[in-house]
Amino acid sequence: MILRARLDLPLDRDGSVRFLPWIVALMVYLAGLALAGTLVVRDAAMRWDRGLTGTLTVELPAAAGGRNDGAVERALKLLRGTPGVTRADAFDARRTAELLEPWLGKDIDAEDLPLPRLIDVETEPRAGVDLAALGERLAAEVPGARVDDHRRWLDRVLRTALAIEIVAVMVVALVGLAAVLAVIFATRTGLAVHHGIVEVLHLIGARDGYIARQFEWHALRLGIKGGIAGLALAILTLIGIATAATRVGTLEDAVRVLPALSAPASEWALLLLLPVVAGLVAMLTARITVLRALKRLP
Numbered sequence: 363m364i365l366r367a368r369l370d371l372p373l374d375r376d377g378s379v380r381f382l383p384w385i386v387a388l389m390v391y392l393a394g395l396a397l398a399g400t401l402v403v404r405d406a407a408m409r410w411d412r413g414l415t416g417t418l419t420v421e422l423p424a425a426a427g428g429r430n431d432g433a434v435e436r437a438l439k440l441l442r443g444t445p446g447v448t449r450a451d452a453f454d455a456r457r458t459a460e461l462l463e464p465w466l467g468k469d470i471d472a473e474d475l476p477l478p479r480l481i482d483v484e485t486e487p488r489a490g491v492d493l494a495a496l497g498e499r500l501a502a503e504v505p506g507a508r509v510d511d512h513r514r515w516l517d518r519v520l521r522t523a524l525a526i527e528i529v530a531v532m533v534v535a536l537v538g539l540a541a542v543l544a545v546i547f548a549t550r551t552g553l554a555v556h557h558g559i560v561e562v563l564h565l566i567g568a569r570d571g572y573i574a575r576q577f578e579w580h581a582l583r584l585g586i587k588g589g590i591a592g593l594a595l596a597i598l599t600l601i602g603i604a605t606a607a608t609r610v611g612t613l614e615d616a617v618r619v620l621p622a623l624s625a626p627a628s629e630w631a632l633l634l635l636l637p638v639v640a641g642l643v644a645m646l647t648a649r650i651t652v653l654r655a656l657k658r659l660p
Contacts, residue, residue, distance in 0.1 A: 382548045382581075383588035386644065389541040390592030390636050391599075393534045397636075398600055400530040401629050407523040414512045418483040418493070420450075423506035424476040433504045434479055440503050441483055446491040449484040541640065545585070545647040549577055553655050564656060574652040578645045585644030589637025596633070 420441065422433055434452050441450035453461075458477060459468075485491045493509055500507040553560060563573055 386588030394596030589640035
C-alpha cells in the first residue's frame with residue numbers, strides 16, 4: 363500500500379529522476395556481489411577450519427620411508443599408542459600418486475620416486491594432544507619425522523578471508539554512499555523543478571512533513587524498483603559463477619577452480635533484503651534532504 367500512496371506533486375512525470383532506478387540497480391548489484399563474496403569466503407574458511415580441527419599430518423623423510431626399514435610401522439605404533447589420537451593411517455603409494463596427479467600426471471609410480479611418506483592422523487580436539495612432545499617422540503623414533511597441524515596454512519587462509527571481508531564491507535559502504543549522493547542529487551533536482559508548487563504549498567500552511575512525504579514515497583518506490591532489478595542481475599551473475607565453478611577444464615574428471623557458492627540459507631536471505639534496504643535508504647535520504655531545504659524557505 364505504501365508503494366501505491368497517492369502523490370499530490372507530479373513527481374512521476376519528472377524526467378529528472380529517471381536515472382535514479384538505474385543507479386540504485388547498479389549499486390545493489392555491486393553490493394550483492396560483494397556480500398555474496400563475503401558469505402562464500404567466510405563459509406569456506408569455516409569449513410576448512412572445521413575440517414582441519416583435530417587432524418594432523420606426519421611426514422617421514424624419504425630415506426626413512428623405504429619399503430623395508432619399518433619406519434612407518436614404528437611411527438604408526440607410536441601414534442596409535444598416544445592418548446588423544448583416535449586414528450592414524452599411512453598414505454599408500456596409490457593415494458600419494460593421487461595427490462601428485464595434478465602436477466605430474468597419472469602415469470607415475472610413487473614408489474619409484476624419493477617421496478616422503480605421509481601419515482594421516484585424527485585426534486580428539488578436547489584431549490589436548492601436546493604436539494611439541496609428540497613431535498619430539500616421533501623424531502626420536504624416526505629421525506627427520508615432522509608433525510604438521512596445518513595451523514600455519516589455516517592462519518594464512520583466515521587472514522586472507524578477513525582481508526576479503528574488510529574489502530567487501532568497504533565496497534558496500536562506498537556503494538551505499540554513492541547511492542545516497544545520487545538520491546540527494548535527484549531530490550534536489552526535483553525540488554528545483556517543482557519549486558513553485560512546493561513554495562505555494564509551504565505558504566498556504568502545508569506542513570514540512572507532508573511535503574517531505576511526497577518525495578520520500580517517490581524515492582522509496584524508485585529505490586525498491588531499482589533494487590529488485592539489481593538483485594536480479596546479481597543472482598543471475600552468481601548462478602553463472604556457480605555454474606562455471608562446478609566443473610571447468612578439459613581433464614577427464616575436470617578440476618574445480620572456484621570454491622562452491624555455499625553458505626547457510628539464513629545468510630543468503632540477506633541478499634533478498636537489499637532492495638528493501640535500498641528503498642529505505644532512498645526514502646530516508648529524500649526526507650532529510652527535503653526537510654533541510656524547506657527550513658530555508660521563508
